Every structure is written in C-alpha cells, then in structure tokens.
Amino acid sequence: MDTLTLLRPDDWHLHLRDGDRLCSVVADTAARFGRAVVMPNLKPPVTTVAQAQDYKARIVAAMDRSKARADFTPLMTLYLTEGTTPAEVKALAASEEVHAIKLYPAGATTNSEAGVTGLDPLDPVFEAMAEHGVPLLIHGESTDHHVDVFDREARFVEGPLDRLRARHPALKIVLEHITTADAVAWVRAQARNTGATITAHHLLLNRNAIFQGGLRPDFYCLPVLKRERHRVALVEAATSGDARFFLGTDSAPHPTTAKHSACGCAGIYTAHAAIELYAEAFEDAGALDRLEGFASCFGPDFYGLPRNTDTITLVREDWAVPETLDFGEGALTPLRGGETVRWRVQG
Ligand SMILES: NC(=O)N[C@@H](CC(=O)O)C(=O)O
Numbered sequence: 001m002d003t004l005t006l007l008r009p010d011d012w013h014l015h016l017r018d019g020d021r022l023c024s025v026v027a028d029t030a031a032r033f034g035r036a037v038v039m040p041n042l043k044p045p046v047t048t049v050a051q052a053q054d055y056k057a058r059i060v061a062a063m064d065r066s067k068a069r070a071d072f073t074p075l076m077t078l079y080l081t082e083g084t085t086p087a088e089v090k091a092l093a094a095s096e097e098v099h100a101i102k103l104y105p106a107g108a109t110t111n112s113e114a115g116v117t118g119l120d121p122l123d124p125v126f127e128a129m130a131e132h133g134v135p136l137l138i139h140g141e142s143t144d145h146h147v148d149v150f151d152r153e154a155r156f157v158e159g160p161l162d163r164l165r166a167r168h169p170a171l172k173i174v175l176e177h178i179t180t181a182d183a184v185a186w187v188r189a190q191a192r193n194t195g196a197t198i199t200a201h202h203l204l205l206n207r208n209a210i211f212q213g214g215l216r217p218d219f220y221c222l223p224v225l226k227r228e229r230h231r232v233a234l235v236e237a238a239t240s241g242d243a244r245f246f247l248g249t250d251s252a253p254h255p256t257t258a259k260h261s262a263c264g265c266a267g268i269y270t271a272h273a274a275i276e277l278y279a280e281a282f283e284d285a286g287a288l289d290r291l292e293g294f295a296s297c298f299g300p301d302f303y304g305l306p307r308n309t310d311t312i313t314l315v316r317e318d319w320a321v322p323e324t325l326d327f328g329e330g331a332l333t334p335l336r337g338g339e340t341v342r343w344r345v346q347g
C-alpha cells in the first residue's frame with residue numbers, strides 16, 4: 001500500500017503558543033488536521049471563557065497572517081486553577097468555542113505553576129463538569145519529588161486519578177499523552193467515558209533516544225520517554241481499535257536555544273509531520289488499516305462532535321525535514337530535523 005486516504009484527522013492535544021510564535025507554527029497543524037484541542041498553558045494561563053475566546057481570535061488572525069489552510073477549527077480549553085468555579089463551567093457549556101478543562105498538577109510540567117495542588121476542594125467544579133458533559137483533560141503525573149521521574153505517571157494513575165474517578169464516575173476524563181503500560185491498563189479497566197491521547201513520539205521512541213551517543217535535549221518531553229516495553233504497550237493500545245485511545249500530538253514548540261541549554265525545556269515539536277509520523281508508527285506495527293479510527297473517528301466520538309467529512313491522502317515517499325524551522329524571532333528544532341520522514345501528505 002503506497003497511498004492511504006483517511007477522513008481528515010484531528011489533533012486532540014496541541015500547544016500553539018501565542019504572538020509571533022503562534023504565527024510560525026499554526027499552519028503546520030492546519031495543513032493536516034480539521035480541528036485541534038488547544039492547550040491553555042500560556043503565561044498567564046487561559047482561565048476564563050472570555051480569555052479563551054480572545055485566544056481563539058488571535059489563532060484565527062494568525063492563520064490568516066500565515067496563510068494557513070482556512071478550514072481549521074481550534075477547540076479551546078480552560079486551565080483549571082483553585083479559583084475555577086461551577087459558574088465558569090456553566091459559561092463554558094453555553095459557549096461555542098470552549099470544549100474542555102485542563103488539569104495540571106502544580107509543578108508537573110511547562111507553565112503549570114498556576115495548576116492545582118489538591119483535587120478534593122474542586123469537587124463542586126467536577127460535579128458541574130459531569131452535569132454539563134465537559135471533559136476533564138489531565139496531565140497525569142505525580143508531583144511528589146521523591147517519586148522517580150520515570151514512575152510519576154504510574155503513581156498518579158494508581159493514586160490521585162483512581163480516587164478522582166471513583167468520586168466522579170460520570171465525569172468525562174481524558175488522560176493526556178499517556179506513556180506507560182500502567183496507564184494503558186488503567187484506561188482499559190474504565191468505562192467508556194474515560195479516554196487517553198497518545199503522541200507520535202511516544203509511539204516511535206523509547207528513552208534510549210535521550211541518551212543516544214550523548215545527551216539529546218531535543219528528545220526531552222513530559223511525561224518523559226519510557227523504556228521499550230511501555231512503548232510497545234502504547235503501540236498495542238493505539239492500533240487495537242479500542243475507541244478509548246485516540247490521537248493527540250502534544251506538539252510543544254520551544255526555541256532551540258531554550259532546549260539546548262544547561263536546563264532545557266520539556267516539549268517536542270511534531271506538528272510539521274504529525275500524521276506522517278503516526279503513519280510510520282502504524283505501518284511499523286502492520287496496522288495502517290487502524291490509523292483512521294485512531295486519528296479521525298474515536299476523538300470526535302468521545303467529545304460528542306461530528307467526524308470530519310473531507311479526506312487527506314498520504315503517499316509513501318521520503319522527504320527531508322529541515323534542521324530548523326522559524327519560531328517567532330528565533331528557531332525551533334523539529335522532530336527528525338535533518339533527517340527524513342517516510343510518508344508525505346499529498347497536495
Ligand atoms: N509535553 C511537554 O513536554 N511540554 C508541554 C506541556 C505538557 O504538555 O505537559 C509544553 O507546553 O511545553
């Protein structure tokens with residue numbers, strides 16, 4: 001099979017940043033995806049419906065300025081803080097633009113300082129979300145600094161997440177960017193109102209990439225890449241046809257100068273080749289026929305949105321990824337920069 005036509009996919013976890021940086025990256029996602037769930041971890045974070053509407057307007061203006069494919073819809077999210085109220089959930093449910101609320105444990109990842117330290121005080125917010133069918137998107141890592149970095153997802157899932165799920169069985173939950181066999185098993189044990197996104201880089205790479213011939217900050221993201229047996233479990237979940245697992249790139253651009261540093265930022269940029277990289281992972285697993293469900297069907301079904309009706313076509317053809325791409329005033333280093341990708345989007 002040398003060409004592959006899919007219903008147009010969506011990206012259910014994306015970082016677009018703001019300002020000139022937003023202008024540099026948005027066309028990459030719009031070229032491939034019909035919609036993307038845009039993360040709210042700006043500085044300061046997007047915490048109200050009004051702020052999310054303003055951010056969406058800036059994204060649409062940036063699409064125009066960068067001549068992005070116009071038929072792309074950003075799906076906005078709010079950043080959960082200890083100040084989030086049930087009234088804001090109601091306002092979200094009444095809005096056209098905002099689709100979910102994102103939970104960052106304080107200190108877990110990039111721009112998570114405004115996140116939450118304990119979940120129990122937010123019970124009224126979670127109840128309002130369940131009532132209005134608003135999904136809670138979760139960066140699922142323990143922030144206990146005694147917990148080994150490679151165990152932070154598993155500890156969060158078996159502890160705080162499992163307790164949250166038990167207290168709020170009707171809440172829609174998406175465990176974002178899962179990286180472990182533990183998370184896969186936990187999601188499989190839940191009812192259908194629990195889903196999980198999986199990135200292309202966690203399907204293609206294990207933690208050896210971070211140390212290949214020296215320290216490689218371009219492969220540092222959170223949750224950090226795990227050992228091979230976890231990668232295999234993720235591939236198995238993504239290609240299984242289980243509708244609880246769907247596509248979310250977590251494309252997270254940072255300037256190359258901030259990545260190649262004594263204290264480098266977490267995040268990998270994949271938007272320039274997102275669906276192509278997933279095609280590689282699915283092809284390696286002998287499961288290209290399962291890509292459309294994962295990339296184009298299970299996400300909208302979970303969110304209660306219609307599937308896209310147009311299509312994209314992928315062609316098996318090597319193309320060279322530039323070593324760097326423009327990123328506002330500076331540059332970023334994309335995944336596979338200076339190397340090739342095996343699938344190309346036609347047209
Ligand atoms: N994934 C990352 O490593 N970084 C993300 C934040 C996140 O998704 O946790 C970012 O905003 O840079």
Ligand SMILES: [Zn+2]
Pocket residue numbers: 109139176177222223
């Ligand atoms: Zn995250």
Ligand SMILES: [Zn+2]
Pocket residue numbers: 013014015039250252
């Ligand atoms: Zn993310």
